[in-house]
Amino acid sequence: MKNRKDIIDLIRNTDEETMEKLVKDYPQSDKKKADKLFRRIERRVKGLDDDGRGEVIEVSGVERYRPQKFRRVVSAAACIALVGAGIGTAYAVRANAPSGKSPASAVTEGVPSDMAAPAGRIVPENIDKDYIIELCSNARSNYSALSISYSNDNSTDHPSDHIYTGTLQIDNTADTFWAQEDVDILWKGSSTKKYSGFFFACGNNKVFRIAEDEEKYRVDNNYPGPDSMFYRPEKWVEEWLSPVENWYIGDKLTYCGRDCIAIHGNRCIDNYDTSFTAFIDSETGIPLHFTQKGQYVNVFDVNSITYNDNTGFMTKGSFREFLKDYEPAEEGYDLSFLDEEPGANSSEELPLPSKDELYQLVVNSNDRYDKVLACYETRGLNSDDTGEIIFYDKKAGTVYTNIQYTDSKTHETLRKQLDFRRGNRIVLYFPEKNDISVGDFENADAEDPGFTLPDKNEFVQLLKNRDKWTIQGKKKFCGRECAVVSLRTDIASITMYIDLETGLFLYYDQKDENGKSTGFYQVTSIHFNEDAEGSACPTAEEFKELVKDCPYAKNADLSFLDGTAVQTTTEPSTESSTENTAKQSDVFAALDALNYHAISCDGLPTHKLTAPSGTYYALHLGDTAQDSYVWRRPSLIADDDNEAPLTEEVFAAIRENWDSLDIVELNYKG
Amino acid sequence: MTDSEILRLMRETPPKGHRALFDTYYNYVCAIVTRVLQGIGSPEDVDECVIDVFSDVILRFDPDRPESLKAYIGSAAKNKAISLRRAILSRNGKRLDMDEQSFTSIPSGENVAGNAEAAAVNALLIKEIAALGEPDSTIIIQRYFYNRKSREIADIVGISPAAVRLRCSRALKKLRNALKGEIL
Numbered sequence: 096m097k098n099r100k101d102i103i104d105l106i107r108n109t110d111e112e113t114m115e116k117l118v119k120d121y122p123q124s125d126k127k128k129a130d131k132l133f134r135r136i137e138r139r140v141k142g143l144d145d146d147g148r149g150e151v152i153e154v155s156g157v158e159r160y161r162p163q164k165f166r167r168v169v170s171a172a173a174c175i176a177l178v179g180a181g182i183g184t185a186y187a188v189r190a191n192a193p194s195g196k197s198p199a200s201a202v203t204e205g206v207p208s209d210m211a212a213p214a215g216r217i218v219p220e221n222i223d224k225d226y227i228i229e230l231c232s233n234a235r236s237n238y239s240a241l242s243i244s245y246s247n248d249n250s251t252d253h254p255s256d257h258i259y260t261g262t263l264q265i266d267n268t269a270d271t272f273w274a275q276e277d278v279d280i281l282w283k284g285s286s287t288k289k290y291s292g293f294f295f296a297c298g299n300n301k302v303f304r305i306a307e308d309e310e311k312y313r314v315d316n317n318y319p320g321p322d323s324m325f326y327r328p329e330k331w332v333e334e335w336l337s338p339v340e341n342w343y344i345g346d347k348l349t350y351c352g353r354d355c356i357a358i359h360g361n362r363c364i365d366n367y368d369t370s371f372t373a374f375i376d377s378e379t380g381i382p383l384h385f386t387q388k389g390q391y392v393n394v395f396d397v398n399s400i401t402y403n404d405n406t407g408f409m410t411k412g413s414f415r416e417f418l419k420d421y422e423p424a425e426e427g428y429d430l431s432f433l434d435e436e437p438g439a440n441s442s443e444e445l446p447l448p449s450k451d452e453l454y455q456l457v458v459n460s461n462d463r464y465d466k467v468l469a470c471y472e473t474r475g476l477n478s479d480d481t482g483e484i485i486f487y488d489k490k491a492g493t494v495y496t497n498i499q500y501t502d503s504k505t506h507e508t509l510r511k512q513l514d515f516r517r518g519n520r521i522v523l524y525f526p527e528k529n530d531i532s533v534g535d536f537e538n539a540d541a542e543d544p545g546f547t548l549p550d551k552n553e554f555v556q557l558l559k560n561r562d563k564w565t566i567q568g569k570k571k572f573c574g575r576e577c578a579v580v581s582l583r584t585d586i587a588s589i590t591m592y593i594d595l596e597t598g599l600f601l602y603y604d605q606k607d608e609n610g611k612s613t614g615f616y617q618v619t620s621i622h623f624n625e626d627a628e629g630s631a632c633p634t635a636e637e638f639k640e641l642v643k644d645c646p647y648a649k650n651a652d653l654s655f656l657d658g659t660a661v662q663t664t665t666e667p668s669t670e671s672s673t674e675n676t677a678k679q680s681d682v683f684a685a686l687d688a689l690n691y692h693a694i695s696c697d698g699l700p701t702h703k704l705t706a707p708s709g710t711y712y713a714l715h716l717g718d719t720a721q722d723s724y725v726w727r728r729p730s731l732i733a734d735d736d737n738e739a740p741l742t743e744e745v746f747a748a749i750r751e752n753w754d755s756l757d758i759v760e761l762n763y764k765g
Numbered sequence: 766m767t768d769s770e771i772l773r774l775m776r777e778t779p780p781k782g783h784r785a786l787f788d789t790y791y792n793y794v795c796a797i798v799t800r801v802l803q804g805i806g807s808p809e810d811v812d813e814c815v816i817d818v819f820s821d822v823i824l825r826f827d828p829d830r831p832e833s834l835k836a837y838i839g840s841a842a843k844n845k846a847i848s849l850r851r852a853i854l855s856r857n858g859k860r861l862d863m864d865e866q867s868f869t870s871i872p873s874g875e876n877v878a879g880n881a882e883a884a885a886v887n888a889l890l891i892k893e894i895a896a897l898g899e900p901d902s903t904i905i906i907q908r909y910f911y912n913r914k915s916r917e918i919a920d921i922v923g924i925s926p927a928a929v930r931l932r933c934s935r936a937l938k939k940l941r942n943a944l945k946g947e948i949l
Contacts (some may be wrong), residue, residue, distance in 0.1 A: 102937055102940050102944065103909050103937070103943075104939055105886065105887075105890055106890065106894075106905070106906070106909040106910055107800060107909055107910065108800075109887050109890070110887055113887035113888075113890070113891060114793075114889070115793065116891060117796070117910055118792040118793050118795075118796050119792075120891075120895075121902070121903060121906040121907070121910070123791070123795060123907075123911060126923065129787075129791055132787075132791075132812060132815060133784065133787050133791075133819075134817060135816050136783070136787065136816050136819045136820055136823070137780075138781070139785070139816055139817075140820055140823050140824060153936055244836060246830055277852070295776040298853075311816065349817065349821045349825075349827075349841075349845065350821070350825050351821070351825075351837065351840050351844060352818065352821060352840060352841035352842060352843060352844025352845035352846075352847075352848070353844045353845075353848070354848060382826075396827065396830060398833065398836050398837050398840070399833075399836040399837060399839065399840035400840055400844065401840070401843075425940050439809075463915050668782070690797060699930070699931070699934065718859055
């Protein structure tokens, strides 16, 4: 354990089992409060406010819903047919549960490691049908990953009753869909027969288990897949929400902890009047409950739902392993789509790092390679550009960029430009004018020019505040395994793909609050080290030779292009080492930039530091930075709870500027 | 009480079933909600959220469903708390990314290697917290697991808030020393 925050984090982030044990061993010890809460719950359930009067505003109008149960029986053949008509799935079933591991099983139990809400759709105050149709049709674009467990009670007039329970996972970042379903058929309501089926799709490739009495799977890319609201939501919308006159919007309600909109409607199916009710997640368009009553009755209920955490999901590789327990129904299936993508560096997947690990990876990205050759494209407000970059090794310390600017509307080429940079000095060469410009490259780290498009330092600054971004999952991009990062600033939301091996930004998409793109960048190909060698990119000497006849070159100082080795090998930097040593005036800014957490003042401060603005910092100064903390008033993150461990730099800066700071010793007797 | 007993009561005598549901899962729901609202919500927010969660379960969970009550209530608590967290952030003018939910990092059960290590760490943590003895064990858990303030804990353990802070600080140091070198 590095410090007390580690201990606190550990207590706050225990696994499910430990959490349950702590709950059991250390209950809240406040029965009076618990009784009071229960009384309020009772009143809420009865539709009364907390004083026992009137309706509760939050749940006003919510119908008291109880799905109806129908216990009827059908033949097995009819059952198979009905699966296709069911809401949850369309794949058929067969005997014996698969012996392979089902990653979904764990998802239903615990709160996942990166429990994330959907991707940011703002739900309007007044929801209309257009919103619902658009929301549901594009449901899969409203989250990056989805995990659901559900039950589906499907009954007909036939003498059997069958209940499906299942799990499904959709990983939009990997374009995979996995569903597994267990079916209980209750013969005449007594004996039970179980079947199990699965379906895995990656893009248009589909593998499924279809037959009742065979241990075989099928691969059929023409197979439509589960015709459900999950796999192909637009089909579900077409089937149930068209025409719009057939349904109406009901109440807002909460289901499975999610805000939902109830919709009710009628349609004719096979000459049977069929009524339906759905609870639609108002943010993602996922139906969490669906009841259909007509020729037969279908009741579908989501039991647990988790967005944007693909931990433990069935991947292509794990599905290939899963399939080993089954025989192909026909020989010669092409399963190459389950292979690793071309360009993957190893057969083993890189683990998804923590935020701190990813941040450090980005900070130290230039230590992960010697040379990079990459092509990229950007889209700006007025012009686009495409280019080729090579980052030579540390000895050369150079970045060469071949850029072509185009008009974003007409796509006409505006100009071509060759840039060559060493350290913070840069030459811009305009071949059409045969002219150059020489200057300083702003924000450049002279010792670490790096692969700086977009400018790495800007992103390091953006990522510094860990509270502003989340890791959404992994995605293969440009043949590289990337972390998908979602970041929001005051004015924009940004999606980034960061190479998990090198920490490089391979994709960047920035949108304003209206969803309008305000910045886009993506690498279209990238090669490292030996693979980057042999390109046509010039060396420093060659570039100098190229521009030497330009008129301006005669008077310009191009000496920085001379020689080869200007770089010194640097140790991998740490987060703190990237900070400038705080000067006196920077002490307060540095204190404010610390990583504050919601921890109240459990220890006792040793000093009080007051800023000219009136802000004061209660400091616990130990012998080292590791034993030192600060509590800020007012808090930057919560009303009264906040604490940050001091970094070496801030600790040193306080000591350095001690005499000029308004700092007084406090004397607590514990 | 088991889930099936609770569900039977909910079917046959709903008021008793609701009370059994609450008694069994109150602390569980509180733990999840508290975790999600860490550093954001007030104790009143936590209470409101707990009420919402149980109301949701009572109103919506069909006792005849062939699924886990615990899974539903865990999912409802988590999702409701996330919504509340976002509402609070929005109310406070902090339009932060609503995906920033890493505060709820209860590890998934499928990362076998990672979970084995985490399980060992957690087991050691539980052991060392118990070894602190009372009232320190309770203080630590009430403070950091349930996010209670010193004055609330003071009422529970019967000592002054200042003494709670002092004991909490010392207990953390003890834990740190006990776990130093053992893990991480």
